[in-house]
Amino acid sequence: MRSxxxxxxxxxxxxxxGLLLSAPGVAAFAQTDPMPSWNDGPARKSxxxxxxxxxxQGSPDFVPPAERIAVFDNDGxxxxxxxxxxxxAFALDQVKAIAAKRPEWKQQQPFKxxxxxxxxxxxxxxxxxxxxxxxxxxxxxxxxxxxxxxxEWLTTARHPRFNRPYNELTxxxxxxxxxxxxxxxFKTFIVSGxxxxxxxxxxxxxxxxxxxxxxxxxxxxxxxFGPDGKPVLMKEPKIEFIDDGPGKPVGINRFIGRxxxxxxxxxxxxxxxxxxxxxxxxxxxxxIVHHTDSTREYAYDRESKIGKLDKAWDEAKxxxxxxxxxxxxxxxxxxxxx
Amino acid sequence: MRSxxxxxxxxxxxxxxGLLLSAPGVAAFAQTDPMPSWNDGPARKSxxxxxxxxxxQGSPDFVPPAERIAVFDNDGxxxxxxxxxxxxAFALDQVKAIAAKRPEWKQQQPFKxxxxxxxxxxxxxxxxxxxxxxxxxxxxxxxxxxxxxxxEWLTTARHPRFNRPYNELTxxxxxxxxxxxxxxxFKTFIVSGxxxxxxxxxxxxxxxxxxxxxxxxxxxxxxxFGPDGKPVLMKEPKIEFIDDGPGKPVGINRFIGRxxxxxxxxxxxxxxxxxxxxxxxxxxxxxIVHHTDSTREYAYDRESKIGKLDKAWDEAKxxxxxxxxxxxxxxxxxxxxx
Numbered sequence: 001m002r003s004x005x006x007x008x009x010x011x012x013x014x015x016x017x018g019l020l021l022s023a024p025g026v027a028a029f030a031q032t033d034p035m036p037s038w039n040d041g042p043a044r045k046s047x048x049x050x051x052x053x054x055x056x057q058g059s060p061d062f063v064p065p066a067e068r069i070a071v072f073d074n075d076g077x078x079x080x081x082x083x084x085x086x087x088x089a090f091a092l093d094q095v096k097a098i099a100a101k102r103p104e105w106k107q108q109q110p111f112k113x114x115x116x117x118x119x120x121x122x123x124x125x126x127x128x129x130x131x132x133x134x135x136x137x138x139x140x141x142x143x144x145x146x147x148x149x150x151x152e153w154l155t156t157a158r159h160p161r162f163n164r165p166y167n168e169l170t171x172x173x174x175x176x177x178x179x180x181x182x183x184x185x186f187k188t189f190i191v192s193g194x195x196x197x198x199x200x201x202x203x204x205x206x207x208x209x210x211x212x213x214x215x216x217x218x219x220x221x222x223x224x225f226g227p228d229g230k231p232v233l234m235k236e237p238k239i240e241f242i243d244d245g246p247g248k249p250v251g252i253n254r255f256i257g258r259x260x261x262x263x264x265x266x267x268x269x270x271x272x273x274x275x276x277x278x279x280x281x282x283x284x285x286x287x288i289v290h291h292t293d294s295t296r297e298y299a300y301d302r303e304s305k306i307g308k309l310d311k312a313w314d315e316a317k318x319x320x321x322x323x324x325x326x327x328x329x330x331x332x333x334x335x336x337x338x
Numbered sequence: 339m340r341s342x343x344x345x346x347x348x349x350x351x352x353x354x355x356g357l358l359l360s361a362p363g364v365a366a367f368a369q370t371d372p373m374p375s376w377n378d379g380p381a382r383k384s385x386x387x388x389x390x391x392x393x394x395q396g397s398p399d400f401v402p403p404a405e406r407i408a409v410f411d412n413d414g415x416x417x418x419x420x421x422x423x424x425x426x427a428f429a430l431d432q433v434k435a436i437a438a439k440r441p442e443w444k445q446q447q448p449f450k451x452x453x454x455x456x457x458x459x460x461x462x463x464x465x466x467x468x469x470x471x472x473x474x475x476x477x478x479x480x481x482x483x484x485x486x487x488x489x490e491w492l493t494t495a496r497h498p499r500f501n502r503p504y505n506e507l508t509x510x511x512x513x514x515x516x517x518x519x520x521x522x523x524f525k526t527f528i529v530s531g532x533x534x535x536x537x538x539x540x541x542x543x544x545x546x547x548x549x550x551x552x553x554x555x556x557x558x559x560x561x562x563f564g565p566d567g568k569p570v571l572m573k574e575p576k577i578e579f580i581d582d583g584p585g586k587p588v589g590i591n592r593f594i595g596r597x598x599x600x601x602x603x604x605x606x607x608x609x610x611x612x613x614x615x616x617x618x619x620x621x622x623x624x625x626i627v628h629h630t631d632s633t634r635e636y637a638y639d640r641e642s643k644i645g646k647l648d649k650a651w652d653e654a655k656x657x658x659x660x661x662x663x664x665x666x667x668x669x670x671x672x673x674x675x676x
Contacts, residue, residue, distance in 0.1 A: 066548060143591055187550070200595045210404060211595030212525070213550075218592055223584035223610055230617045231610065233591050246561035253481055253571050254556055255593060257538045257549030272561055275569045 034180040037173040037332040043287075044329065046322040047177065050285045051184050054261065061283045065185035069260040071252060071273065072178070074192035074199060074216075076266040076307040077289050078207060080169040082298045083160065084119055085127070085306065087198050090153050090166075091134045092117075123305045127193050127244060127269075134195055135219040139237035143197060143221060146235055150201040164336065167202045172335045174264075174289070178207050186262070191215045191252055193244035193269055197235075215255040217243045248273035261285065271312035274321065286321040288312060293327040296337070372518040375511040375670040381625075382667065384660040385515065388623045389522050392599065399621045403523035407598040409590060409611065410516070412530035412537060412554075414604040414645040415627050416545060418507040420636045421498065422457055423465070423644065425536045428491050428504075429472045430455075461643040465531050465582060465607070472533055473557040477575035481535060481559060484573055488539040502674065505540045510673045512602075512627070516545050524600070529553045529590055531582035531607055535573075553593040555581045586611035599623065609650035612659065624659040626650060631665040634675070 038044040054063040075081035084092075095105070095114050105111035110129040113121035122130070138146055154167050162169060178188050188209055190199060196216030203209045220238040225231055243251040249272050252260065263270070263277035266289040274286040290309065291300050301309040316323050326333065376382040392401040413419035422430075433443070433452050443449035448467040451459035460468070476484055492505050500507060516526050526547055528537060534554030541547045558576040563569055581589040587610050590598065601608070601615035604627040612624040628647065629638050639647040654661050664671065 066542075069550075189550075196592070196595065204404075212407075212527075212593070214595060221588050221591055223587045223614070231587065231613045233587060233614075249561045249569065249571060250559050253559055254534070255550070257534065257552060272569065276561070276571075279568045 034183065035173065035176045037176055037330060039329055039331055041329055043322055043324045047180075047285070047287070050262070050283065051181065054283050055184050063261055063282065067258065067261065068181075068184075068186040069189065069256060069258050070181050070186045070262040071189045071191040071215075071256075071260040071264070071277070072174070073265040073267070073270045073273070074190050074194055074203075076291065077264055077270070078170060078174050078178075078190070079167075080159070080171075080297060081307050082300070083306075084123060085130060085194065086159075086166045086169075087134060087194050088122060088130045089157065090150065090198065091130065092122075093153060093157060094138065094149065095133065126305075128239075128242060132239060134198075135235075135237050135239050138219070138235050141235055142226070143233040143235060146197060147201050150198055154202060162334075167206055168336060169334060170206050171289075171330075172332050172337075173330045175207060175335075177264075178209070181262070182208065187213065189213045189215060189256060189260075191243065191248055191263075191273060193217055193242065193247075195219070196243075215243060215251045217241055217247075244269045246272045249276035252276065263287070264289065265312065266291065267307040267309050268312050269307075271315070274312060275315070278319070278321075286316065286319075288316050288321060288323045290323050290325055292325050293330075293333065295327075296333045297326060299327075372521065373511065373514045375514055375668060377667055377669055379667055381660055381662045385518075385623070385625070388600070388621065389519070392621050393522050401599055401620065405596065405599065406519075406522075406524040407527065407594060407596050408516075408519050408524045408600040409527045409529040409553075409594075409598040409602070409615070410512070411586075411603040411605070411608045411611070412528050412532055412541075414629065415602055415608070416508060416512050416516075416528070417505075418497070418509075418635060419645050420638070421644075422461060423468060423532065424497075424504045424507075425472060425532050426460060426468045427495065428488065428536065429468065429476075430460075431491060431495060432476065432487065433471065464643075466577075466580060470577060472536075473573075473575050473577050476557070476573050479573055480564070480570040481573060482570070484535060485539050488536055492540060500672075505544055506674060507672060508544050509627075509668070510670050510675075511668045513545060513673075515602075516547070519600070520546065525551065527551045527553060527594060527598075529581065529586055529601075529611060531555055531580065531585075533557070534581075553581060553589045555579055555585075582607045584610045587614035590614065601625070602627065603650065604629065605645040605647050606650050607645075609653070612650060613653070616657070616659075624654065624657075626654050626659060626661045628661050628663055630663050631668075631671065633665075634671045635664060637665075 053059060053061040056062055072078055075085055092114050099105055099115055106115060110122060110125050110133045114133060154165055157166060158164060159166055159169055181188055190203060190209055192199060194216050196214055196218050199216055200211040200214050203214050218240045220236040220240045221233040222236055223231060224234050259280045260277045262285040263274050264287040265274055278284045278286050291298050293299060300307060391397060391399040394400055410416055413423055430452050437443055437453055444453060448460060448463050448471045452471060492503055495504060496502060497504055497507055519526055528541060528547055530537060532554050534552055534556050537554055538549040538552050541552050556578050558574040558578045559571040560574055561569060562572050597618045598615045600623040601612050602625040603612055616622045616624050629636050631637060638645060
């Protein structure tokens with residue numbers, strides 16, 4: 001005869017077993033909101049509807065996990081890009097530190113603008129000029145030395161408005177979105193106009209995105225043997241690839257080799273990436289972060305030198321892509337807000 | 339009072355629970371050999387010793403899973419590369435198919451050698467010439483069309499000696515090694531002189547390596563809008579990156595952004611990749627496949643035009659890197675062997 005109390009104990013084991021066999025991530029999400037910094041609204045709903053659709057086994061829109069590639073622009077999409085690209089702020093500090101050894105820079109753009117602290121002139125020269133400067137300023141050092149200098153800079157430099165280390169200026173709702181996608185079997189990538197070696201230093205800690213899933217612009221490197229006979233990669237003053245605008249689909253094809261099913265950007269520099277993503281077959285998601293919040297962050301779009309959002313916005317409206325209104329859709333912009 | 343028979347039932351649940359909580363992969367490997375095609379010997383032992391060392395928690399040699407990056411050359415390391423690189427065989431077939439439209443090719447190298455079927459002349463022009471040819475032969479088509487043509491070719495073309503589809507000529511012991519590493523938390527990458535878009539078509543099925551973990555040489559592509567208004571990436575007749583020799587550490591840095599802890603190659607084209615891997619701190623593994631088996635595959639090293647193994651072999655001997663003797667160390671070369 002089986003006593004009820006002992007059956008009860010067995011049932012408890014069985015329940016525990018059942019719990020272990022069910023997907024723990026899904027069970028947890030049923031109880032806690034995976035994206036607490038998003039207000040209820042059409043933007044949030046478009047994301048969760050899309051994820052539900054592509055992860056429902058047996059649904060005609062089901063996408064196997066291996067094909068759940070999600071790509072995100074970085075500057076202005078995952079972290080702040082004002083008043084200048086943060087990588088430009090880094091380059092400015094670095095260039096100043098080594099300018100004494102390079103007197104000719106005083107007469108050459110974009111060094112001249114940098115050394116004069118002329119942020120307006122700098123912004124006007126656009127992203128390519130900034131990349132040229134970064135490349136030139138960091139030639140003649142190894143990739144390892146470069147990575148160390150980025151890491152050191154992040155511990156000392158502060159954003160001029162928020163007075164925080166730059167890597168604290170990531171968007172909390174987007175960090176939650178990245179984690180939510182990964183919990184649903186997506187592989188998340190950065191596809192940014194920024195320098196790939198700059199981002200890889202801090203992206204894993206900031207976003208949970210490992211170095212091998214960061215696609216970006218790059219300078220040339222050269223394999224050499226250092227004075228100690230050990231091999232090094234020397235950074236050369238030559239831009240090799242600009243991962244911006246039409247370069248983004250090219251970069252996605254080169255580095256990832258699969259067409260994403262979800263892409264998020266914030267500017268016309270992301271337009272072609274969004275178009276490329278949406279042109280594939282099956283379910284697709286295109287999202288744009290619209291900077292509408294001058295109180296908590298910044299407000300800019302069609303007229304901005306940095307992060308100009310014009311043509312991509314028009315296409316988003318025409319085609320029903322998701323446009324996130326930072327002011328309306330986000331409870332919080334930065335994690336450090338009260 | 340608890341009856342013993344009911345306690346027995348609870349114990350059975352508890353045992354089942356225990357089994358589920360233990361790592362199933364590890365439990366399985368304790369019982370079945372994960373690398374059955376490898377003979378017992380120093381090569382196999384050096385691999386399993388290294389894996390045990392870096393995966394033992396609390397050991398001074400422990401490496402966190404995120405840093406367990408393993409890179410493999412493809413041609414001659416994961417699959418056969420004789421009598422010519424398989425990608426060259428593909429290009430030969432493709433060039434022949436479209437030569438009628440390009441009469442000027444008859445007087446231009448390497449097209450001339452290709453069209454004449456002169457494999458010797460082709461081999462003498464080396465890998466760069468082959469890549470030039472591949473790039474030129476495939477310009478003016480989209481990346482999607484290219485991928486389809488590779489997939490179609492694999493279903494019809496046959497290796498001249500083995501009379502099998504080329505993608506059946508992968509080395510069974512290396513396929514097992516890749517799976518064994520992944521079961522131990524490694525992330526496996528291809529780092530090959532071959533064309534990245536050629537490999538990505540079949541690498542996932544052949545090796546379990548997804549497109550985003552394939553690094554290789556590449557031709558330029560351009561983002562355009564096709565006649566139907568849909569965006570495409572057009573392949574241009576321009577080589578963009580040669581992932582061979584000193585290009586391999588450059589490619590690893592650009593695409594992966596972390597230094598591998600394990601690298602496997604077979605030729606001097608892998609020398610710098612092996613050096614770069616071994617120059618990092620902590621435990622490191624360098625392996626070379628030595629082609630010693632003319633009966634089951636091919637035998638070649640210092641004098642070979644394709645897959646020449648000379649300087650890397652000398653350094654392997656001097657530094658105690660693992661050299662796999664195909665004839666001695668492998669029970670089987672190809673899966674189709676009896």
